[in-house]
Amino acid sequence: MAERTDQPLVLGFETSCDETGIGLVRGHTLLSDALATSMAEHERFGGVVPEIASRAHLEAMVPTVHRALADAGVALPDVDAVAVTSGPGLTGALLVGVAAAKAYALALGVPLYGVNHLAAHVAVDELEHGRLAEPSIAMLVSGGHSSILLVPDLSQDVVELGRTVDDAAGEAFDKVARVLDLPFPGGPPIDRAAQEGTASIAFPRGLTGPRDPAYDFSFSGLKTAVARWVEAQQRDGVHVSVPDVAASFQEAVVDVLTAKAVRACRDHGVDHLVIGGGVAANSRLRAVAQERCDAAGIVLRVPSRRLCTDNGAMVAALGSRLVMAGVAPSEPDLGADSSLPIDVVSR
Amino acid sequence: MLTLAIDTATPTLVVGVADGDRVLAEAGVPSGTRHAELLTPTVTDVLARAGVAVADLARLVVGLGPGPYTGLRVGIVTAAALGDVVGVPVHGVCSLDAVGEGPRVVVTDARRKEVYWRAYDGGPLGGPDVGRPEELDLPDLPVVGDARFAERLGREVAPAEVTTAGLLRAVPAGEPAPLTPLYLRRPDAVPNVVRKPVTR
Numbered sequence: 001m002a003e004r005t006d007q008p009l010v011l012g013f014e015t016s017c018d019e020t021g022i023g024l025v026r027g028h029t030l031l032s033d034a035l036a037t038s039m040a041e042h043e044r045f046g047g048v049v050p051e052i053a054s055r056a057h058l059e060a061m062v063p064t065v066h067r068a069l070a071d072a073g074v075a076l077p078d079v080d081a082v083a084v085t086s087g088p089g090l091t092g093a094l095l096v097g098v099a100a101a102k103a104y105a106l107a108l109g110v111p112l113y114g115v116n117h118l119a120a121h122v123a124v125d126e127l128e129h130g131r132l133a134e135p136s137i138a139m140l141v142s143g144g145h146s147s148i149l150l151v152p153d154l155s156q157d158v159v160e161l162g163r164t165v166d167d168a169a170g171e172a173f174d175k176v177a178r179v180l181d182l183p184f185p186g187g188p189p190i191d192r193a194a195q196e197g198t199a200s201i202a203f204p205r206g207l208t209g210p211r212d213p214a215y216d217f218s219f220s221g222l223k224t225a226v227a228r229w230v231e232a233q234q235r236d237g238v239h240v241s242v243p244d245v246a247a248s249f250q251e252a253v254v255d256v257l258t259a260k261a262v263r264a265c266r267d268h269g270v271d272h273l274v275i276g277g278g279v280a281a282n283s284r285l286r287a288v289a290q291e292r293c294d295a296a297g298i299v300l301r302v303p304s305r306r307l308c309t310d311n312g313a314m315v316a317a318l319g320s321r322l323v324m325a326g327v328a329p330s331e332p333d334l335g336a337d338s339s340l341p342i343d344v345v346s347r
Numbered sequence: 348m349l350t351l352a353i354d355t356a357t358p359t360l361v362v363g364v365a366d367g368d369r370v371l372a373e374a375g376v377p378s379g380t381r382h383a384e385l386l387t388p389t390v391t392d393v394l395a396r397a398g399v400a401v402a403d404l405a406r407l408v409v410g411l412g413p414g415p416y417t418g419l420r421v422g423i424v425t426a427a428a429l430g431d432v433v434g435v436p437v438h439g440v441c442s443l444d445a446v447g448e449g450p451r452v453v454v455t456d457a458r459r460k461e462v463y464w465r466a467y468d469g470g471p472l473g474g475p476d477v478g479r480p481e482e483l484d485l486p487d488l489p490v491v492g493d494a495r496f497a498e499r500l501g502r503e504v505a506p507a508e509v510t511t512a513g514l515l516r517a518v519p520a521g522e523p524a525p526l527t528p529l530y531l532r533r534p535d536a537v538p539n540v541v542r543k544p545v546t547r
């Protein structure tokens with residue numbers, strides 16, 4: 001069967017964490033993005049329980065594939081290639097998606113692409129804003145990752161410039177939300193609360209000293225500082241303004257993220273920045289990044305909120321790009337790698 | 348009727364193709380924890396040896412465990428996906444039913460120093476169940492399965508594994524039921540909670 005390399009129809013599988021995401025993409029065009037999530041089952045634990053997530057992926061798999069097909073108005077035999085997140089992520093969760101994708105590819109007689117979850121977060125932007133400028137700088141911020149990448153060629157060459165040395169940005173949101181008695185996951189409630197408050201409290205900006213690594217992040221100290229500040233106020237019987245704490249914490253995170261991303265662009269002579277991952281849905285991050293990129297003459301690209309969080313379309317988007325770039329498909333013994341390095345775009 | 352049978356409930360990956368109850372080709376791969384890597388290549392290989400195309404299959408049979416969860420799910424989701432594409436029914440069976448024949452007790456490794464087990468005389472005598480070998484009150488029937496547990500069971504265990512013929516025999520009559528794994532244990536009561544995965 002001849003492989004279609006122009007405008008291929010790609011079926012993408014994403015199961016690296018709690019979301020079962022199945023997407024269909026034709027070329028750079030988003031056709032559908034079906035999602036099932038087990039988040040409600042994890043809420044009471046304040047984090048994702050791997051075994052619960054894996055069980056939910058298995059249950060959701062075939063129905064979610066069919067939802068994606070129906071939404072796209074295509075049938076399985078139309079599919080030209082299958083793509084799947086093979087890492088990084090939770091091993092047991094990844095393996096449900098990898099096994100399913102391998103079986104669909106086998107039965108359909110189409111090539112299979114095991115792809116890197118982080119590169120897929122960058123690729124998804126092409127569905128909304130067209131072909132990525134290369135090189136671009138990409139900043140990925142979510143509950144699991146906080147990295148700054150140099151992307152000379154998203155199909156095969158991605159270089160990590162910096163990453164978090166402790167908590168991911170999204171983790172800091174979750175932990176601060178707990179301190180403020182806001183629900184899990186903490187990103188959306190903090191974003192909402194912050195809109196009613198002012199960033200009046202000076203929380204620390206991690207790793208921003210002159211001798212600190214320019215592109216690495218640290219959010220653990222910030223989280224602790226917020227918790228200490230709130231405890232001290234409560235001990236003194238002073239009313240804690242949740243909106244003000246939320247706004248001040250959020251401002252500290254956003255300040256560091258955007259400063260480092262813009263600096264990476266400037267240092268590498270790159271004038272395009274892409275931001276992805278769940279934290280890229282944060283309204284203050286989007287606003288400050290836009291301001292600073294405008295001031296620095298950098299073109300900013302951020303996917304719509306729906307595509308910032310984990311989904312199947314991002315995997316299909318990267319798969320489609322790999323097909324169009326003529327990259328070799330994965331070997332039949334593809335597995336999952338929970339700690340797949342970022343410079344491995346596909347395997 | 349061409350049937351593809353798959354089981355990933357034990358460290359041995361089992362794939363077989365049968366025409367009616369005649370096994371055309373079969374593989375038992377000692378793949379340990381590499382079921383996800385090796386299952387689809389094994390399916391391709393066994394189908395080729397049987398001279399059968401995926402599209403020719405009339406049904407699938409898959410072991411629902413009990414077995415270590417991660418590997419178990421690999422087999423079930425693979426069978427579900429293959430059946431979905433071909434548009435044929437997928438029958439789930441208890442994997443222990445596919446080990447040995449006749450009156451017997453089947454034991455397999457449940458990890459955490461426990462065994463999965465089920466007794467048969469005519470049909471299954473209750474179960475499947477999970478427990479510590481030392482604490483089980485097994486019926487007075489020949490024990491087959493994972494022989495490493497002989498000492499802890501205090502019984503002789505004749506080595507036996509899941510077979511294609513066993514999987515075919517285990518298919519219940521009627522329409523296939525939903526492919527619900529036989530987990531037998533709830534997710535850890537004190538969960539190993541993680542945030543979203545770290546990058547490396």
Ligand SMILES: [Zn+2]
Pocket residue numbers: 117121142144277278309310
């Ligand atoms: Zn992600």
